[in-house]
């Protein structure tokens with residue numbers, strides 16, 4: 001019932017020319033895919049070119065960040081209306097690198113989530129614990145807090161498109177993936193929290209992606225788990241062959 005979603009987070013990599021070159025190689029590799037929602041999140045400057053190149057294809061384009069306001073005197077920021085105006089349909093919210101290096105908090109995540117929903121952008125809200133929090137057995141507390149503040153004040157009826165990405169910070173870019181047991185346990189905690197806030201129907205339809213060193217050789221094991229509905233892929237999404245292999249392997253389990 002939950003459609004598998006595999007998203008690429010290109011972070012601060014690829015110029016517009018490099019981004020469209022990726023698509024030229026990538027489309028033939030996923031041309032038979034119908035069962036998986038594929039989302040590419042390039043840097044801001046590549047968004048227009050990728051939206052154009054992906055028109056009519058089964059690949060959606062998302063931003064890696066946005067401001068929550070529609071406009072204003074906020075130098076360097078991009079608004080949700082600017083994204084929808086060029087055809088962007090998805091947005092990452094609260095990635096751990098945004099939280100770590102750009103002072104994003106659960107409160108700004110909440111503002112951005114409300115704004116994304118109001119502007120009909122499909123939000124992918126990132127949550128996850130740091131290594132020291134896991135070692136102190138605080139994972140459930142951290143996830144519960146991140147999810148509850150993110151969803152605060154939002155009418156459950158508006159949450160139909162919600163996607164959450166569980167990204168343990170210690171697994172991002174480290175080559176150290178969460179074990180299937182760790183990932184499934186965290187996803188169950190997140191789904192239970194969504195249920196307690198927004199009800200069991202919304203929780204049952206919310207897709208929860210796993211992110212953190214997803215590669216072709218672990219995508220199948222992770223994505224076959226009951227509460228894992230796809231992946232948010234960083235490093236391994238930069239190469240068309242490796243990203244398409246992740247999609248193929250994850251899809252086998254769906």
Ligand code: PGA
Nearest residue numbers: 172173212213233234235
């Ligand atoms: P990674 O990044 O796949 O390179 O670990 C994941 C992410 O940051 O979303």
